[in-house]
Amino acid sequence: MDNATRLQYLEAMGIDVWLPGTVTAPKQAPVSDAIADNTLPEPIDSWEALQAEVAPCTLCGLCENRTQTVFGSGNKNADWLIVGEAPGQNEDRQGVPFVGKAGQLLTEILRAIDLDREQVFITNAVKCRPPDNREPKSTEVETCKAYLLRQQALIKPKIILALGHVAAQALLNTDEPIAELRGKIHTLNDTPVVVTYHPAHLLRSSLDKRKAWADLKFAMQIIKNHQR
Ligand code: URA
Secondary structure, three states: OOHHHHHHHHHHOOOOOOOOOOOOOOOOOOEOOOOOOOOOOOOOOOHHHHHHHHOOOOOOHHHHOOOOOOOOEEOOOOOEEEEEOOOOHHHHHHOOOOOOHHHHHHHHHHHHOOOOOOOOEEEEOOOOOOHHHOOOOHHHHHHHHHHHHHHHHHHOOOEEEEEHHHHHHHHHOOOOOHHHHOOOEEEEOOEEEEEEOOHHHHHHOHHHHHHHHHHHHHHHHHHHHOOO
16 A cells, blocks of 8 residues: 555545654553552563463363464564454454454554554454454453463563553453543553554544544553653
8 A cells, every 4th residue: 555545545544644753642541450450460471471371272272263363563672562353353363463354454544553563562452363253252361361460471562552442451450341441551561552443444434543643643652751
C-alpha cells in the first residue's frame, strides 16, 4: 500500500497521522486498582526456553485443533507489547499473530503512530486458535497467562496495549467491560497498561474508531513520560 492510499485509509477511519509533539494527554488519568496475583515468574527464563515450551504446549484443550502455536512476533526488546485475543484461522496457518484483516488494520494503526510491526512485539492472550473462531474460555486464558507474563518479564516493555476485552480482562484480572477500562492507566507488574478496542471490532464499528485513536494518543503520551 502506498503512502497516499494509507493516508486516505486512516482519514476514513478518523485517524490523524501522528506527528511528534502533537499529542495531547487527557488532563488526569485515574490509576486502576493494582492487581495482586499477576506476579512475574521466578527465576526469569530465556526467550528460547519460553519459545521451546510454548511450541508443543498441551496445557489446555486448544492444542487439539490448532495447526501450531502462535508465540508472537516482532522485537523482543520492544517498548510496546501489544496483546490481542487469540489466533484466528490465518494466524493458525502462518504461525504469526494478526495477519488477517484485523491485522492489516493493526499494522495501519501502528504506522499512524510511526511504528512498524518490527518495532513492537505482538502476541495474544492465548497462543492457540480456538475452534470455529470462538472466544477463548476463561480457563484457557488463565492457563495461557503464565506465557504472557513470562513474555512481559523478558521483553520489559514500557507499555502494554490490550486490544479488546479478552486481552484487557486477562491482563488486569477483571471482568469490567472495555468502556470502563479505557482511558485509564492500569498497571501489570509496574508496566502501564492501556486498553482499547480490538481491531476486528473497529472493522465492524466505525463509531469506535475515533475512541481507539484517542486511546493510541493516550498511550503515546504515557510512553513519552515513562522512565524505564
Ligand atoms: N485477532 C487476534 O486477537 N489475534 C490475532 O492474532 C488475530 C486476530
